[in-house]
Amino acid sequence: MNTVHLLEIEFEHNGQKQIITPVLLHDEQHTILIDCGYPDFLPLLEKAAQKHGISLQSLTAVIVTHHDMDHIGSLAALKRTYPQIEIIAYESEVPYLAGSKKSLRIEQAEATLDNLSPEEKPHAEAFIRFLETIEPAHVDRTVTHQEQLPWCGGIEIIHTPGHMPGHISLYLPASKTMITGDAVVASSGKLEIANPQFTMDLAAAIRSVQLLLDYDIQQLICYHGGLFAGDARPALQQVIHMYTTDEQSEK
Template sequence: MNHCHLLDIEFAYGGQKQTITPVLLQDEDEVILVDCGYPDFVPLLEQAVVRCGFRLGSITKLIVTHHDMDHMGPLAALKRAFPHMEIIAHELEAPYVEGKKKSLRLEQAESTFDALPSEAKPQAEQFIRFLQSIEPVAVDRTVADRERLPWCGGIEIVHTPGHMPGHISLYFPASRTLIAGDAVVIEQGKLDIANPQFTLDLEEAVRSVRRLLDYNVERLICYHGGCFHGDVKKALRQLVHEYTS
């Protein structure tokens, strides 16, 4: 790739300070955004993009790693504002992004609602309404595992299910960089599974981490945690060991 910009976006959520890290990629012909935040994040996203010397309107493609609300929240708003922006998602994830299938996160929240104590139900109801408010959007291009996209020196699609069935990570062989999405996160300097208690298939998620060991990764970028500092393969092996021993 020619340029890779980490868009660290800080915000308050649930009374706590949080950071997400969408990624902006650039080559001679394309400006590609990977994931885009929560539904009301267009202004925050715009500020982050401008800091890197771009405009939102200069983005030609938007790759969605999966359909969670913090990864595709403002997708429909961005597509309305910039119709030329090509939306890309894994073939298994596309029906959820497009609203043809109910959000799996919404199904999860609804299925666990009755078992909650009464004092927890108001917050759960609010969360369900929030999930219901996520606007679907048409996917312009679907991708499959090991598909090679021609931009930024070549992007290999790595299907990393578990967190979501159609979750993808992106591997750049030329720079040995992996954009992990939520396949792994960084917490207190260590790699971990993203929200293991809410991961739809934890065993599958661990298998996906093991699969990442097949790639020669020197730079690992996580949506939650940013760029990992340390021996990537050693950290991935340790994470697999923690969940399988």
């Protein structure tokens, strides 16, 4: 039996209540975690998995959608605690995860410093220092666009750049489930581009949403927003329409 578990993790960050939704895939032989939260989230992940009757001792792999801090913060700790796991990421993400290249999010934050007011700059500098504390992790296996992983009924890798250049989404054909990472987020019954002001390439992000429409999606899971309650196809089309209309109105 192939099962998809949503690990809804509620926490406070910067004084605000937030929820993230890592996903756990489980069958008779494999347990695969998709993204793993901020630093020090290992106990929260373990507790969330236990609610579904699964111990992270059974983890066989962690698939990383991209190297933002809320997706990889506990990656090194997971590997240290459960050394049997295979860390999997898109090929271009490897140097950022390993720490041999500066995080793109750090570069982005640093580029804003000269334009910030004296009141804003300390917050940005503190954010950069926090990003610099993210512990590097070695990637055991790289994946490419449309690669098929054989576990848990099959997993198709979809390269969905925009939010970050090496961002991936995952399609599970057995259950027609799309796991979007941050390609889109679910909010107030709608789908949206995740943090468009911080998206590395908005035009690429919109093309990635268009790419998701090539798949037969019966359920769509966002890292921010969890399981989307509506019909995914028209909601994705609305995202494309909204941002394409905005682009045209600016010309």
